[in-house]
Amino acid sequence: MQWASWSDFWAMGGYGLYVWGSYLVTFVAIVLEIILLRHGRKDTLKRLRRMRRWEEQ
Amino acid sequence: MAFNLYYYAAPATFYGLAGRLIPWFAWGAAVLAVIGLYIGFFVAPTDFQQGEAYRVIFIHVPAAWMGMFIYLVMAxxxxxxxxxxxxxxxxxxxxLAPTGALFTFISLWTGALWGKPMWGAWWVWDARLTSTLILLFLYIGIMALWAAIDDRNRGDKAGALLTLIGAVNVPIIYFSVQWWNTLHQGASIKPSGTSMDEIMLTGMLIMAFAAWFYAIAAALTRVRTLILERERHTDWVKRILEP
Incomplete structure (x- = not known):
């Protein structure tokens, strides 16, 4: 184990801003893509179903 | 092999295959990321030169690799x-394009946050950084081109052409640290071996596999939506759309 305590862990030897700034933004970006992918699929299904009902009439 | 290839190249069968593969790749990515991060933060030692700042490497290098690799797959x-x-x-x-752009953005972002404490600058206009920025612009340009052309077939062809022209940039990124003087450190892994500590390397490679699995899951999810859209007049999609 590299860390004496949690505050030691979060401090990252004084580089906390840079290390956690990297990890946080990466995490947020990936979560955002996952949300967009889910929405994309749902929206497409909804839109195609609507178009289909339209075409049938 | 050829038989399988043609079989799965049909959108109808590929849609089903992709749907079955996605959970495996998604969960694989999650498990690998947890293992990789555990190694990266709790097993790998402090770097003797860079202190704890080097821990950015566990996302920076995999993201940079994926940004380049996804572009090559697109090409x-x-x-x-x-x-x-x-x-x-x-x-x-x-x-593939949006996920490639995402990883390229992550590599630039983490690079800036790593560059600041190590080089004293968020950004320098050297060959490695500039060519990576060009890669991001290529991704964005290709996506904008697709969005701008209403005719799907023409859009496909124009996008493909731009992708292929832009592909020359990838070897430029990769070899830039050898060809030009730069602040950026050289490749950590070369055909002749590695300069990295073994456990650091292990963590980084596991994170690279996590990124790879994630990219596959994301691209397959996106391609399924595209297939539905483009094949909407076929009977099999009509059956899926039945309430």
């Missing part, structure tokens, strides 16, 4: 699509 599908007019190829290229 591959673009070439196949232009040469053989296979429907699925262009859809694959379109499905």
């Amino acid at each position: 591959f599908w673009s070439a196949i699509g232009l040469a053989f007019k296979t429907r699925l190829s262009f859809m694959m290229a379109r499905a």
Whole structure:
């Protein structure tokens, strides 16, 4: 184990801003893509179903 | 093999196959990321030169690799699509671009946050950083081109052409640290071996596999949506759309 305590862990030897700034933004970006992918699929299904009902009439 | 390839190259069968593969890749990515991060933060020692700042490497290098690799895969599908007019190829290229752009952005972002404490600058206009920025602009430009052309086939071809022209940038990024003087450190892994500590390398490679699995899951999810859209007049999609 590299860390004496949690505050030691979060401090990252004084580089906390840079290390956690990297990890946080990466995490947020990936979560955002996952949300967009889910929405994309749902929206497409909804839109195609609507178009289909339209075409049938 | 050839039989399988043609079988799965049909959008209808590929849609089903992709749907079955996605959970495996998604969960694989999650498990690998947890293991990789555990090694990266709790097993790998402090770097003797860079202290704890080096821990950015566990996302920076995998993200940079994926940004380049996804572009090459896109170029591959673009070439196949232009040469053989296979429907699925262009859809694959379109499905990969946003994830490639995402990883390129992450590599630039983490690079800036790593560069500041190590070089004293968020950004320098050297060959490695500039060519990576060009890669991000290529991704964005290709996606904008697709969005701008209403005719789907023309959009596919124009996008594929731009992708192939832009592919020259990838070897430039990769070899830039050898060809030009730069602040950026050289490749950590070379055919001749590695300069990295073994456990650091292990963590980084596991994170690279996590990124790879994630990219596959994301691209397959996106390609399924594209398939539905483009094949909406076929009977099998109509059956899926039945309430």
